[in-house]
Amino acid sequence: xxxxxxxxxxxxxxxxxxxxxxxxxxxxxxxxxxxxxxxxxxxxxxxxxxxxxxxxxxxxxxxxxxxxxxxxxxxxxxxxxxxxxxxxxxxxxxxxxxxxxxxxxxxxxxxxxxxxxxxxxxxxxxxxxxxxxxxxxxxxxxxxxxxxxxx
Amino acid sequence: xxxxxxxxxxxxxxxxxxxxxxxxxxxxxxxxxxxxxxxxxxxxxxxxxxxxxxxxxxxxxxxxxxxxxxxxxxxxxxxxxxxxxxxxxxxxxxxxxxxxxxxxxxxxxxxxxxxxxxxxxxxxxxxxxxxxxxxxxxxxxxxxxxxxxxxxxxxxxxxxxxxxxxxxxxxxxxxxxxxxxxxxxxxxxxxxxxxxxxxxxxxxxxxxxxxxxxxxxxxxxxxxxxxxxxxxxxxxxxxxxxxxxxxxxxxxxxxxxxxxxxxxxxxxxxxxxxxxxxxxxxxxxxxxxxxxxxxxxxx
Numbered sequence: 125x126x127x128x129x130x131x132x133x134x135x136x137x138x139x140x141x142x143x144x145x146x147x148x149x150x151x152x153x154x155x156x157x158x159x160x161x162x163x164x165x166x167x168x169x170x171x172x173x174x175x176x177x178x179x180x181x182x183x184x185x186x187x188x189x190x191x192x193x194x195x196x197x198x199x200x201x202x203x204x205x206x207x208x209x210x211x212x213x214x215x216x217x218x219x220x221x222x223x224x225x226x227x228x229x230x231x232x233x234x235x236x237x238x239x240x241x242x243x244x245x246x247x248x249x250x251x252x253x254x255x256x257x258x259x260x261x262x263x264x265x266x267x268x269x270x271x272x273x274x275x
Numbered sequence: 276x277x278x279x280x281x282x283x284x285x286x287x288x289x290x291x292x293x294x295x296x297x298x299x300x301x302x303x304x305x306x307x308x309x310x311x312x313x314x315x316x317x318x319x320x321x322x323x324x325x326x327x328x329x330x331x332x333x334x335x336x337x338x339x340x341x342x343x344x345x346x347x348x349x350x351x352x353x354x355x356x357x358x359x360x361x362x363x364x365x366x367x368x369x370x371x372x373x374x375x376x377x378x379x380x381x382x383x384x385x386x387x388x389x390x391x392x393x394x395x396x397x398x399x400x401x402x403x404x405x406x407x408x409x410x411x412x413x414x415x416x417x418x419x420x421x422x423x424x425x426x427x428x429x430x431x432x433x434x435x436x437x438x439x440x441x442x443x444x445x446x447x448x449x450x451x452x453x454x455x456x457x458x459x460x461x462x463x464x465x466x467x468x469x470x471x472x473x474x475x476x477x478x479x480x481x482x483x484x485x486x487x488x489x490x491x492x493x494x495x496x497x498x499x500x501x502x503x504x505x506x507x508x509x510x511x512x513x514x515x516x517x518x519x520x521x522x523x524x525x526x527x528x529x530x531x532x533x534x535x536x537x538x539x540x541x542x543x544x545x546x547x548x549x550x551x552x553x554x555x556x557x558x559x560x561x562x563x564x565x566x567x568x569x570x571x572x573x574x
Contacts, residue, residue, distance in 0.1 A: 185477060195483045267485045272416075272510050
């Protein structure tokens with residue numbers, strides 16, 4: 125469990141989180157490894173885990189019925205995947221596929237929500253991190269959809 | 276820069292180079308004839324032209340970041356950045372996107388045809404002053420073209436710099452310039468290259484996302500890094516913001532601006548941006564010198 129705490133503490137998303145909070149969430153965590161080509165999640169599946177990526181590269185894809193999958197974002201070391209899983213109805217809205225060997229910590233979403241319910245200070249700390257991550261995601265998404273390289 | 280307290284000044288390179296980069300002729304409005312040697316399609320609408328003087332002994336000495344006015348005879352003239360190797364001045368290389376009549380005429384030239392060239396014009400990337408520093412090159416879309424001469428310069432004098440990192444973004448994999456060269460650069464141990472596109476099919480093996488998302492992954496020592504930026508205005512604005520967030524000072528960031536340039540000499544006023552003329556005082560500027568004018572909608 126201690127090595128999981130250390131692993132979480134080393135990740136940018138949890139940077140600065142007090143050790144007592146890391147101890148609280150560590151029981152929700154498990155190491156996960158995905159080989160190249162393996163899916164971390166599929167659209168519409170129940171979102172059971174929130175992934176904290178330590179090493180590797182993950183393609184976030186949307187499947188188009190006539191055009192096949194299109195990659196809309198890649199994630200790598202220091203990124204997280206699955207923050208929307210915290211919002212009901214807890215379903216993935218995208219596919220995510222490991223492009224290379226990817227190591228991550230998977231956090232059980234329901235377990236994490238329960239911890240936040242029990243300790244609102246932890247909930248607030250995580251909320252601040254989600255809000256920051258969300259703001260960054262909105263910023264880059266706006267740039268991405270405006271087609272800034274167009275003529 | 277080596278002292279770490281002041282950024283380099285654009286246009287004050289070593290004398291040997293400085294003496295060479297001004298429009299050669301006493302008649303800067305008169306085009307010199309160059310012959311098209313090769314035309315290469317980079318993307319569906321972008322072509323790279325290699326030009327040479329009829330007498331191969333003659334060349335055109337330029338500094339990285341400068342541009343020429345290219346004249347498609349009978350059609351008109353357009354300002355185009357030089358994208359070739361400054362150490363090979365006998366070959367003049369320009370990468371051109373087909374967007375109007377003149378650029379269309381330039382892109383559809385055949386080998387052996389003649390093109391008029393005026394230049395080189397403008398200020399350049401402070402590659403000599405950046406020696407002893409890390410260099411971060413951030414390019415978007417066609418913006419890699421004016422940065423390529425700077426990359427050639429850095430790589431041919433690689434030992435004079437700390438880490439060199441290139442971040443390049445485009446709309447799709449098909450819109451990337453110089454793909455084979457990017458692959459070669461990625462294979463070097465003394466260079467980090469990050470390529471990203473806004474969207475890609477699932478067989479794309481590298482990054483998808485905007486350029487700014489890759490900046491935190493750059494190994495950046497803000498006190499010893501000089502950044503060269505070229506791309507669409509929006510991309511540069513957001514990249515500058517991100518670099519400032521990462522601790523880089525304004526006087527260590529250089530941007531190449533694009534305006535409607537006509538004479539190349541600061542005479543006609545077409546490219547005026549507040550107190551500067553982009554053709555003469557730029558196109559490469561130190562960010563702190565133009566920042567007040569970049570976001571003004573009325574200029």
